[in-house]
Amino acid sequence: MFIKDEDFLRDRVPMTKFEVRSISIALLDINKGDKFVDIGAGTGSISIQAALLGADVVAIERDKEALELIRKNAEKFKVEIEIIHAKAEDVLNGLEFDKCFLGGSGNEMDYIVDIVDRKLRRGGIIVANFIKLSNANKFIENMSSKGYSVATSLVSVSRMDENGLLKANNPIFVVKAVKCLEVQS
Amino acid sequence: MFIKDEDFLRDRVPMTKFEVRSISIALLDINKGDKFVDIGAGTGSISIQAALLGADVVAIERDKEALELIRKNAEKFKVEIEIIHAKAEDVLNGLEFDKCFLGGSGNEMDYIVDIVDRKLRRGGIIVANFIKLSNANKFIENMSSKGYSVATSLVSVSRMDENGLLKANNPIFVVKAVKCLEVQS
Numbered sequence: 487m488f489i490k491d492e493d494f495l496r497d498r499v500p501m502t503k504f505e506v507r508s509i510s511i512a513l514l515d516i517n518k519g520d521k522f523v524d525i526g527a528g529t530g531s532i533s534i535q536a537a538l539l540g541a542d543v544v545a546i547e548r549d550k551e552a553l554e555l556i557r558k559n560a561e562k563f564k565v566e567i568e569i570i571h572a573k574a575e576d577v578l579n580g581l582e583f584d585k586c587f588l589g590g591s592g593n594e595m596d597y598i599v600d601i602v603d604r605k606l607r608r609g610g611i612i613v614a615n616f617i618k619l620s621n622a623n624k625f626i627e628n629m630s631s632k633g634y635s636v637a638t639s640l641v642s643v644s645r646m647d648e649n650g651l652l653k654a655n656n657p658i659f660v661v662k663a664v665k666c667l668e669v670q671s
Numbered sequence: 672m673f674i675k676d677e678d679f680l681r682d683r684v685p686m687t688k689f690e691v692r693s694i695s696i697a698l699l700d701i702n703k704g705d706k707f708v709d710i711g712a713g714t715g716s717i718s719i720q721a722a723l724l725g726a727d728v729v730a731i732e733r734d735k736e737a738l739e740l741i742r743k744n745a746e747k748f749k750v751e752i753e754i755i756h757a758k759a760e761d762v763l764n765g766l767e768f769d770k771c772f773l774g775g776s777g778n779e780m781d782y783i784v785d786i787v788d789r790k791l792r793r794g795g796i797i798v799a800n801f802i803k804l805s806n807a808n809k810f811i812e813n814m815s816s817k818g819y820s821v822a823t824s825l826v827s828v829s830r831m832d833e834n835g836l837l838k839a840n841n842p843i844f845v846v847k848a849v850k851c852l853e854v855q856s
Contacts, residue, residue, distance in 0.1 A: 487701060488696075488700045504694075504697065505826060508693045508698075511693070512673040512689065512692075515672055515673045516672060637830070637831070638830070639690060639830050640828070640829045642826075643825070644825045645822070645824050646823035646824070646825075652825055
């Protein structure tokens with residue numbers, strides 16, 4: 487049910503690592519039948535994990551190489567996910583969803599988040615991962631100003647290698663933003 | 672499907688926190704129908720999360736106050752788990768299981784692990800959390816000497832509070848040990 491990093495096909499496409507993936511999926515509180523959108527799906531690791539837990543998944547990815555990896559990984563783990571080759575900002579308007587994962591951020595983050603905010607149902611959840619403090623801060627401030635309930639963790643994981651050395655992964659800001667249930671006056 | 676820390680009844684009983692709980696559950700690769708034993712179940716947070724994901728759960732706890740919390744939490748989240756009030760070493764021999772969680776360690780750890788090793792099915796998984804380096808190291812050496820495949824992470828999580836301060840949780844050693852499939856000669 488929970489896939490190890492080494493079981494995904496990866497090439498040189500960046501991937502959310504096991505520990506942060508597990509936390510992100512749990513924060514998204516993925517349930518059977520959730521309509522879930524993965525923005526910048528990369529290798530598809532989050533998409534596929536969500537699909538295995540029963541979500542209806544749309545994976546959006548603009549990079550062609552990554553797109554092929556998502557297809558292959560979905561096939562490998564026998565899950566059906568809708569894969570869209572596009573920039574998120576060009577297709578989000580046509581979607582409705584309960585939950586959304588943002589695996590990183592380009593220059594268009596604010597613009598994308600504005601669309602996500604319009605399309606996400608009330609009570610819906612956005613989880614975002616950031617390696618850059620400045621982007622994390624921008625996202626937190628943006629979601630707070632939109633009235634979302636925001637919770638932030640900084641997650642640092644070191645893994646022991648075969649020689650017993652603890653090798654550090656980059657610390658990742660994991661941010662959960664929940665859209666408020668009531669319309670604000 | 673994934674429970675937040677604040678939704679568990681806790682009192683003063685120690686609890687595996689959300690991020691480390693999510694990682695531990697994912698490392699255990701909890702699947703529907705898994706026979707899962709939670710040794711020193713505390714508030715029952717791991718037991719209940721595993722049950723929600725479909726495992727058949729036995730929670731062992733020797734502390735009476737904690738026992739009552741497990742009952743109440745199981746009721747709150749509407750899961751059926753078998754709760755045993757005992758020292759693990761007194762009841763493990765009567766159980767068969769695929770997966771096992773060790774939430775900490777008393778003086779009896781080596782003895783308990785010996786029994787777990789005998790009763791765990793081949794290919795089965797033990798995940799253990801340690802706050803003390805010495806106990807983590809003892810467990811890693813013990814499982815390695817028994818021929819288990821061992822993977823260790825050190826997980827440090829800081830959570831942002833309402834004032835924007837990153838408040839650190841204690842770093843936790845999260846160890847996964849997989850029992851080898853073949854009998855060693």
